[in-house]
Amino acid sequence: MTKKWLDVSPKDWFYRSVLEADKIFLDSKREETLFTPKRYNKFVTGKSRKVYNFTTTGGQTKFHIKGYKPDSRETVVVYVDGIPYNPTKLEKDYVHVGFPMAGNKQVSICLSGVVQMHQGDHTPKNCQTYPLTSTCSLAYPSKKLEMSKKYVFDLRYSLNEVAVCMSKKLTRVNVDKAEGESIQAALTRSIGDKDDCFTIIDGVLYVSYNLNQFPIYINYNYKSGAVVKNRQKEKVVPSSKCVMNNDRFFPNITVSRAEFFVILQRMRKSLYGKYTDRGYHPNSVDKTERHISDRKKIVGKWYSEDVLNILDEKFNDGCYVFPLYEDNSFQPEVCVTKAEAVVYLHRFSEWALERFR
Known part of the structure; x- marks a missing residue:
């Protein structure tokens, strides 16, 4: 799915060590790795995180992003059918790839944004450098489904509920919302910072924070009269104005x-x-x-x-x-x-x- 570390690439001197450390799992489900990501969601004005989605035409080698300006502090990742590539050239309003592509390829371009950082002054009491978080109201990316009013979750057909993002299946999470509990609180308890998860509540698709603004193809069940039918490959782009990102390694920060x-x-x-x-x-x-x-x-x-x-x-x-x-x-x-x-x-x-x- 989306890259675990946007700011770690094969050219980095620490690349192999980071990948090897990511193979050290601390739990039987193989979800918790040695390094815990730094959470962040505060950006320099005008340089917030964004995702742009395209369908290619035959021979296409560049993508138009109106208003884009290259910034050395920002990481740009081009996903072609879910496979990440580094762009070969960045210029005003355009992101280039190094090869002509076939038509009808699904491309997502992620601009990491420029994260606001607390800059330590190297004194003992203020030596740390770390990313900042904002006080906005967190909300998991969501999108109402076309058949939301008729949506039904039927255990007999639960395997028919499938979500695919960039050619890879997402993990379905069951969310049991307690009485009086908000949807956000229930999702936080059930999904937390896990990547590549989805669930449907009352006909609304919710996904992990890292999938904000990426296209999802979703199969789900709905009622047509007394019959349960399956909606196939409905394309949705879940979004949220306030998510908590955790996909940067921040290799140059100092730690306590x-x-x-x-x-x-x-x-x-x-x-x-x-x-x-x-x-x-x-x-x-x-x-x-x-x-x-x-x-x-x-x-x-x-x-x-x-x-x-x-x-x-x-x-x-x-x-x-x-x-x-x-x-x-x-x-x-x-x-x-x-x-x-x-x-x-x-x-x-x-x-x-x-x-x-």
């Missing part, structure tokens, strides 16, 4: 010690899952034992369980794997230095070899 240790912890979970019968079972925050002088700065944060659990890990001789500062503080919001990263990775590999050999 807490975020770096969350990555180590995810690797630790993976090792326990692979090489022990019991698997990984974290302690609750209040059951972690290590004395950390600035523990109050950690407890209650999104990373608290991961950080406090991995800091409890010991070598066989009883020494803790990861050192704290001289005052026994962890300083979670300070950025990791290259020297610290090398030490942490070295000690992690030593521990892993000792623990799972």
